[in-house]
Amino acid sequence: MAETTVKKLADVVGIPVDTLLTQMKEAGLPHTDAGEEVSDEQKQQLLAHLRKSHGAQSSEPSKITLKRRSTSTIKTTGAAGKAKTVNVEVRKKRTYVKRAAIEEEERLEAERKAAEEEAARLAEEEAKRKAEEEEAKRKAEEEEALRREQEAKARAEKERAAEEEKASQEKSKRASVPKTAKKAQKEETEEERKQREAEERKQREADETRRKQEAEQRQKAEEEAARRTAEEAKRIAEELEKRGGEQEQEKSDEEEEKGSSIVRDAVEAGYRTEERQSRRRRRKPRGGGVAHGQMRSSMNKQHGFKSPTEKMVYDVEIPETITVAELAQRMNIKAKELIKAMMKMGEMATVNQYIDQETAVLLTEEMGHTPKPVKGEEEALEDDLANLADYSGVDEVPRAPVVTIMGHVDHGKTSLLDHIRKAKVAAGEAGGITQHIGAYHVQLDKGMITFLDTPGHAAFTAMRARGAQATDIAIIVVAADDGVMPQTEEAINHAKAAGIPLIIAVNKIDKENADPDRVKNELAGKDVIPEEWGGEYQFVNVSAHSGQGIDDLLEAVLLQAELLELKAPDSGPASGVVIESRVEKGRGTVASVLIQSGELNVGDMLLAGAHYGRVRALIDENGKQVKKAGPSIPVEVLGLDGAPEAGEQIQVLPDEKKAREVAEFRQDRDRDVKLKRQQASKLENLFENMGSAEASQVNIVLKTDVRGSLEALIGALNDLSTDEVKVSLVSAGVGAINESDVNLAMTSEAVLLGFNVRADSKAKKLCEQEGIDLRYYSVIYELIDDVKQAMSGLLAPEKREEILGVAEVRDVFRSSKFGAVAGCMVVEGTLYRNRPIRVLRDDVVVFEGELESLRRFKDDVQEVRSGIECGIAVKSYNDVKEGDKIEVFEVKEVARSL
């Protein structure tokens, strides 16, 4: 400790310098001035003196601390919903002060007081005695003075008589003078005495006042020091409590012990006054300070589960996907531990992340438990379905080949499909309006052919990705004037990979610069050898414009089909594949399906991927309602409860119960798989699928609320493409905008457009971080118009929505006045009573309108800020649910840039 001065020490201790100096003097220290330095030894000497004089106890503790431990059990519900019993151990710690110590202290205090009183009494007596002595002295002096005066007087009298005798004849006038002088002298002495007495009285009074003031000051200083000590002790106790809550009991006890010593140090450092305070505190254990702090800190200890002495080994059931939290729970460990274990294995994961079965099995083994992978609920279900599609007893009959046309951009796929359709379909239908249902079939003299009319291998591969083998034969279109191009090769590779026979249609044969031999040569170089050259591939020269060679092409297809000996049962429950689907206003879900075996009838219970429904109507490619559809026939189905994905299997089931069961199972599975895929989505893969973007183009990532709006927007956006600027939909889908959408937009420099959907919180954050342009729309026209404007460079100021605040619905009450009232928490921005609002469910807009009321407690309010609860009633909307979000927005005019 550094040396200090008397003044500083007095400040620290909180007593007047004079008092401290007196104490120091009593302790035998030489200090007399506030500026003098006090060494550590001197401090110790002072402390020892003070302890001695005030009866401070030795280091023996005068208090005892008792710890009480009680154990009880509570029943709770685990994350899996199972009831479980939890042992709760409560540890309490109380500090009691020894009675004897208190009594001793009280005795000492009383003694001290008595000593002080005695001292005061003695001091008073002394003062009195001194005053009396002084008075006596003064009186003696007065008497002496009087005696001397009288002597002088007598002497003077004598002298005067002698003089008078000597000069009896002389008359003297001076006789009166000494008399007057003497009289004046006597009067003066009397006055002086009175004055002195008054002064002395005054002095005594002043002394008394000063003593009182000093006592008051001392009292104040003591109180101040006591308060400071209490604060300090409280702070230390709180600190200990904080630390203690996070640490083991034993460790925490140690800390407390340490803390107590810190408190002791602090108390000691406060010397006498703080010792007094400490005593006072001990006498009043409930009065805050150390005892209180300690009690709180030990009471706040977290109870811990007693870990079993022997490690339990569990059989852990592992489904195909499982969250980290769920897996941890099944192993009876904390998710944190599991995440740690995963990190050691080089996997980063969050609590709610889904992991696949394989990883989960590894982890379970790693944690020392026995993994029990749950196998084949899905397999069992699919087996079940296969058994239901029972065609035993039904003869297989030849069926029409299903053909896909693939090839490089602009080589004439669409023209070819159109030509065949016009020539072979529409012509046969009186006034028939052909419509696009994703496929059509042509009836020829020699047989029937079904064409899938979504050209390009993207659709083909998308279907294959779902395990659907809808195509029997692939026609590869190669423009005779252009030759083999990258996508020609790709298409050939895809067809070969799928094991599908292919026929080469050398198109644009009508063109002057057509060179079909060049095509043959180039393809032969790629192992596609023409028949006439001894290979196995049929080459047919055609012109989609003039129709030349088209019949030959169709014949080649039929010939190929014959070789394939395509057959299928034409009755029994239908099964097949979804070609495409959408949701149409007024019609509901419209799914184009291709029947592969059996017969689909109106009224059948149809399972389509993760959706199901009773077939309400069947419509063929000419827009005509039909009652049934057999193998290789494409048909539109109305009546499903949702839009299945292209490539999903369809199957007729005997009853709705089974259909529902399977559909629900698949929905759950799809959700899991989707989650997994989102996490695993690799930017490079997404990027690969985008293709080359050499032309000037506007890249768009689009998300919509329903498939219907998605289709409409895709169509409209694609139509915007011009020779100069292409609209490229990098990705388009249904549902909230998620992180992978943002990532995709980022890497492809695309704008992110949400139609009646919102970005989820992670996506929103990423957009903010990366500065991605994220736009929300609720009117198709506005979205299209914005893109159009951007393409033509006419970026006029636009109206843009700004979301002002978002509230989460925590609870819903029914009110007779307002209907449904949502108890909400404002989680973002501010809610305003009079601005337009939307209700979002899973980040998809389900209602748009305005508020009926906005309340805080019982009061109507105009706005509610983030972090505050409020009650909301939405005008004309009573369907608000817990978990919904209510967003308040406003439309602003801003400078446009896309």
Ligand SMILES: Nc1nc2c(ncn2[C@@H]2O[C@H](COP(=O)(O)OP(=O)(O)OP(=O)(O)O)[C@@H](O)[C@H]2O)c(=O)[nH]1
């Ligand atoms: N002269 C001539 N032009 C053709 C023929 N077939 C197609 N075209 C033209 O070639 C261009 C591309 O034809 P599409 O049918 O759109 O080609 P596509 O392969 O479907 O093109 P994408 O859909 O962009 O992949 C169009 O301008 C057609 O008019 C043909 O047999 N002769």
